[in-house]
Amino acid sequence: MQNDDTQQQAFAPAAQQPYAAIQSGKRNTIQRQMIFAALCDLDIHATAEQIYDRVSVQYPSISKATVYRNLAQMAESGEILNVGNFNDGAVHYDHRLDKHYHFACDACGRVFDVSTDLGEICGKMTGLDGHEVKNHSLTFSGVCRDCLKKE
Numbered sequence: 823m824q825n826d827d828t829q830q831q832a833f834a835p836a837a838q839q840p841y842a843a844i845q846s847g848k849r850n851t852i853q854r855q856m857i858f859a860a861l862c863d864l865d866i867h868a869t870a871e872q873i874y875d876r877v878s879v880q881y882p883s884i885s886k887a888t889v890y891r892n893l894a895q896m897a898e899s900g901e902i903l904n905v906g907n908f909n910d911g912a913v914h915y916d917h918r919l920d921k922h923y924h925f926a927c928d929a930c931g932r933v934f935d936v937s938t939d940l941g942e943i944c945g946k947m948t949g950l951d952g953h954e955v956k957n958h959s960l961t962f963s964g965v966c967r968d969c970l971k972k973e
């Protein structure tokens with residue numbers, strides 16, 4: 823793996839130079855790319871802990887604090903979404919930015935995307951009395967298909 827040319831082109835700057843020799847801007851970009859890639863690969867609305875576990879396999883020098891900080895900054899700037907905690911106390915992140923909803927598995931803690939048209943429900947809402955709705959969130963919970971098979 824170390825002598826594989828294509829591997830080296832992809833990750834050599836971070837993996838093979840002394841940590842201090844890498845310009846911090848460049849290091850930040852690489853870290854963010856790896857964090858974003860891990861979030862997409864995991865595709866379960868991963869927590870910072872899960873993303874750290876994934877990234878640290880390829881990039882052992884990365885610290886947990888760096889992963890947490892970058893995720894918070896990326897959510898702040900709108901590159902990813904902080905979708906809150908799903909009763910497990912940990913913040914989950916989403917690489918999907920379009921409006922959609924979530925189904926959280928109570929058994930394994932994974933969070934799946936759900937699409938539904940809420941237009942009809944919104945039309946039936948009462949009690950708004952002149953208030954303007956600007957945002958809404960909706961979370962479903964239960965047991966995912968993989969956990970159902972295990973039961």
Ligand SMILES: [Zn+2]
Pocket residue numbers: 927928929930931932965966967968969970
């Ligand atoms: Zn599950």
Ligand SMILES: [Zn+2]
Pocket residue numbers: 867916918922923924934935
């Ligand atoms: Zn999502």
